[in-house]
Amino acid sequence: MRVALAAAVRSLPRGPGLAYEPKFDGHRLVVLRTAAGVVLQARSGRIVTSAFPDLAAAAGRLPPGTTLDGEVVVWHAGRTDFALVQRRAAATPARAATLATSLPASYAAFDVLELAGLDVRARPYERRRALLVDLLLPLGPPLQPVPMTTDPELAETWFETLPASGIEGLVIKRLDQPYPAGRRAWRKLRHTDVRDAAVIGYTGTARRPQALVLILPGAEEDPPAVSSPLSPQLRAETARALAARREEGAATEVAEVAEPAEVATATAIGLGEVTYTPLEPPLPAEVRATATRHPPPEVLRLRTDP
Structure with missing residues (x-):
């Protein structure tokens, strides 16, 4: 249906x-x-x-x-x-x-x-x-x-x-x-502070992701944004989503997220340059973000189902 x-x-x-x-x-x-x-x-x-x-x-x-x-x-x-x-x-x-x-x-x-x-x-x-x-x-x-x-x-x-x-x-x-x-x-x-975003990567490991790297709507030409640290619940949810992708074989790149060889860098507010693991295809997420990058966007949830 x-x-x-x-x-x-x-x-x-x-x-x-x-x-x-x-x-x-x-x-x-x-x-x-x-x-x-x-x-x-x-x-x-x-x-x-x-x-x-x-x-x-x-x-x-x-x-x-x-x-x-x-x-x-x-x-x-x-x-x-x-x-x-x-x-x-x-x-x-x-x-x-x-x-x-x-x-x-x-x-x-x-x-x-x-x-x-x-x-x-x-x-x-x-x-x-x-x-x-x-x-x-x-x-x-x-x-x-x-x-x-x-x-x-x-x-x-x-x-x-x-x-x-x-x-x-x-x-x-x-x-x-x-x-x-x-x-x-x-x-x-x-409400204007809640927007959809594309998750193109994560910091930390696939089993313990720390933050998500995002492309915000209307900012596709800007450098990726690094979210604020994930809550324990969102860390677990993201880990489950990554594990599910591995199991389903959604994409060749995704099948290797547990032990990634490829890394990229992005600028995190207050931390400077951080490395992250790219994710392809991106995951949809709902974030709370202002028109600027201060404070960093807060991930509210992944949109992995409904």
Whole structure:
């Protein structure tokens, strides 16, 4: 199931026929309720049903032949917590049942693609939205439609106030738009300090990476930037991503990251020239970075899945 994608914009689009939704900070998840049961699919296509038994059980109440697109989130202390979603997604089947109780997941659905065996992707978003609300409101949590408004003033208020709840920004859709599978036909407005970047290398070793070497958007002609030191969780996550690449044989160069022969240099703020191991192809990451290099960019997460 190819999902719709969104292109980044720098200001809030306005005009007739637009809808605005909060962008939740979670894992993209397609819910497929088949005649045989429930399948949960990540954006990458990986099946993650066993990691979210609570959502799978809830989705069993959907009519067979129903497919939803949305985001799985975990709420903690009044806000969504991406690290806890990562923890849920990485759980073994045995551990997943325990985490489903201690860290229950919620599903923020923003589209319905199939309903009771009928493919509705060609219908306009406005109609699909009505079908989604009618489907989920009687069921209640943990399956819920995301909020939506056609009022740009309210959307702007959401953009300014909802980050305290863990909301990344807004997704903007046309009311007359069919579901754009595999295309960046939606638009997303993120808070300006959070950007996507390309990880082209790392310092330290493949088993204990210390920082990531980045190409920031809009700075492709500039020298690479070295991130601030990775948190213990991000070090472990990066090490797992590098190990997975070795195992999958994604590229000849990547297969050698454990004992690299090739090194390069980059300038790290406060440290000067540092050596790093190049990574090809790059890994996508989300970073917090200012328009300048002071302070150095902070890696928030790798985008290895959703």
